[in-house]
Amino acid sequence: MDIAITLEPWHWLILLFVLLGAEALGAGGFLLGSAAAAAVVSLWLWLVPDMSWPTQLMIFGIGSLLLSLAYWKLFRKVNNKSDSPELNNRASQLIGRTIVLEHDLPAGQSKLQIGDTLWKVESDRPVPQGRRVSVTGNQGMILVVREQV
Numbered sequence: 001m002d003i004a005i006t007l008e009p010w011h012w013l014i015l016l017f018v019l020l021g022a023e024a025l026g027a028g029g030f031l032l033g034s035a036a037a038a039a040v041v042s043l044w045l046w047l048v049p050d051m052s053w054p055t056q057l058m059i060f061g062i063g064s065l066l067l068s069l070a071y072w073k074l075f076r077k078v079n080n081k082s083d084s085p086e087l088n089n090r091a092s093q094l095i096g097r098t099i100v101l102e103h104d105l106p107a108g109q110s111k112l113q114i115g116d117t118l119w120k121v122e123s124d125r126p127v128p129q130g131r132r133v134s135v136t137g138n139q140g141m142i143l144v145v146r147e148q149v
Contacts, residue, residue, distance in 0.1 A: 007053045012042035012060075029076060033068025034060075040067075091138040094119075098134045098148065101127060109142065121145045 019035035041060045045051055086092040099114055105127040112121045114135075120142045127133055127147045137144040 007045070007056055009042040009046040012038045012045065012056075016042065029071055030068070033066075033071050034064040036067045037061075037063030090117075091119075091141050091143060094135045094143060095137060096135065098132050099145075101129050101131055101133060104129050105133065105145070112143075112145070114143075119143050123147075 016035050016038040019031045019038060023029070023031040023035065037060050040063050041056050044059065045056060094114060097114070099112065102113070105112065105121070105123055107123055107126045109120060109122050111118050113119075121144070122139070122142055123133070123145050125147070127145075132148040133145040134148050135143050136146050
């Protein structure tokens with residue numbers, strides 16, 4: 001018999017592992033629904049061995065669609081949670097930091113050396129040299145600083 005006419009459960013298992021391998025290369029969850037559908041068809045075909053190949057393909061197609069939608073609606077949010085949401089946002093990481101000014105800071109926007117980086121900062125009033133300022137927020141990559149009292 002021809003392989004296109006007789007699909008066996010192991011054919012679907014091979015497809016499952018191919019899809020999981022492709023997902024591991026960086027599909028972002030897109031192929032997980034199709035991989036799960038291949039597993040469902042393989043299991044179903046093992047339980048009902050005389051299922052025709054058009055029925056198998058129909059189950060795979062509908063299963064891929066439904067399981068992919070279920071992933072995107074239900075499980076994708078779990079993957080986006082982080083213990084450190086500010087990990088790659090350097091400006092937000094500086095909020096709360098206190099700096100002693102090495103030079104006068106004029107009102108409005110100016111630049112300030114913090115660590116090894118020259119940052120754009122915004123202050124609502126001028127602050128003289130030697131005073132402490134703290135970073136209270138950020139607007140994009142511009143730090144908002146206020147004089148400590």
